Every structure is written in structure tokens, then in C-alpha cells.
Amino acid sequence: MPTSRPLFIPIILGTPRHGRRSEHVANFMVAELRKREGVETVLIDIRTLAFPITDAGEAIKDAQFSATVMRADALVLVVPEYNHGYPGLLKHVLDTNLKEYIHKAVGICGVSAGGFGGTRVIENLLPVMRELGLVTIFWDGNFSSVQNIFDATGTLVDQTYLKRIDKFIKELLWMARVLRYGRENIPRE
Ligand SMILES: Cc1cc2nc3c(=O)[nH]c(=O)nc-3n(C[C@H](O)[C@H](O)[C@H](O)COP(=O)(O)O)c2cc1C
Numbered sequence: 001m002p003t004s005r006p007l008f009i010p011i012i013l014g015t016p017r018h019g020r021r022s023e024h025v026a027n028f029m030v031a032e033l034r035k036r037e038g039v040e041t042v043l044i045d046i047r048t049l050a051f052p053i054t055d056a057g058e059a060i061k062d063a064q065f066s067a068t069v070m071r072a073d074a075l076v077l078v079v080p081e082y083n084h085g086y087p088g089l090l091k092h093v094l095d096t097n098l099k100e101y102i103h104k105a106v107g108i109c110g111v112s113a114g115g116f117g118g119t120r121v122i123e124n125l126l127p128v129m130r131e132l133g134l135v136t137i138f139w140d141g142n143f144s145s146v147q148n149i150f151d152a153t154g155t156l157v158d159q160t161y162l163k164r165i166d167k168f169i170k171e172l173l174w175m176a177r178v179l180r181y182g183r184e185n186i187p188r189e
Contacts, residue, residue: 075107
């Protein structure tokens, strides 16, 4: 049941690392979201955001990044697991917004070389999402042994991920619609 105007759901690629396999996951998620009627998306690559590191938070806002998040109805975070945590640069980037996130849905895709699909990094991100005012969905994307899911060119070789990610996207779209309705129709006081 698409609403009258498209949902806007940017995908944030959460590592700047050269050789990052998370890029394959992010591109896959962009392609899957683009298949859905009534959805617009854009890839935000944190490598391209030149935030200073001598300050933090809203003091170093990037006007375009903040405007994109403000326009968003939901976000997808594609996050590699680094020593069970999230890349520090991703946190630095996320910290530059606050009001832009409030009452918007977020789904997290964990990416790992190991067999746990980034579950530990996802768990570690949940309290951060809550503090930012984002509303987490209860499905995750878990890309275990990511080196076996895509080939070197980024082509999906494990087709089971199409079905797995379908559930994630359906839940994300539902939550994005519910929260857009709430933001636009239900007074906060
Ligand atoms: C600093 C660092 C720490 C890592 N720690 C973990 C880890 O805790 N668990 C795991 O499964 N893989 C770990 N990996 C492997 C990544 O999950 C793997 O590189 C995967 O491809 C996703 O990261 P990428 O997008 O940077 O490639 C680590 C990689 C780096 C660079």
C-alpha cells in the first residue's frame, strides 16, 4: 500500500576502508530497495564525507548530509564488525545530526568475515540508535562470511540473501510508513 509520495530511505555505507566488502552489501541493498514500488534511495558513502576530527557532533555539521537525513523517512546502516564494534568513523559521522533522526526507522545490516553476521556490532549499535531518536526494526541483515556471499566484482553468489533481505525490507517499509504517519499526523503533546 504505497503512500502518495515515495518513501526516501538512504543507505549509509559505514566504513571508509580500502577493499571494504561492506560496499558490496551496500550496493546490493540499494539495488533491492530500488526494486520496491514507492521507494527512493541514495547511497551515502562515509568515505566521501570530509568531517574534521578536531571537533565532534553538531558543531561540524555537513549541510548536504544533514539535509539528506532530514528528508529521509528511514535509514539503512551497512556496518562491518570491527573487533565486535562499529567503525569509529561511522559514529563520528552519525553524531553530526540529532533532530534529523527523530522518529525515523532504521534497519541495520551487519557485515562480518566470521560466522555471526555482524550480530555483535548490531547489538552494540542499538543503544546509539535509541539515543539518536531512531526507531530500530526487529529484523536485521546478517551478512556472515561476506567473502562467500559476493564475488570479487560484487555480484551476489549466494541467492538465499534475496529472500532473507526481503523480510528486512518489508518490515523497514512498514515501520517507515507508520512513523511518517505519526510524524505528520499525531501531535507530540
Ligand atoms: C579492524 C578490523 C577488525 C575486525 N574484526 C572482526 C570481528 O570482530 N569479527 C569478524 O567477524 N570480522 C572482523 N573483521 C573482518 C571484517 O568483518 C571483514 O573485513 C568484512 O569484510 C567486513 O568489513 P569490510 O567492509 O571492512 O571488508 C575485522 C576487520 C577489521 C579491519
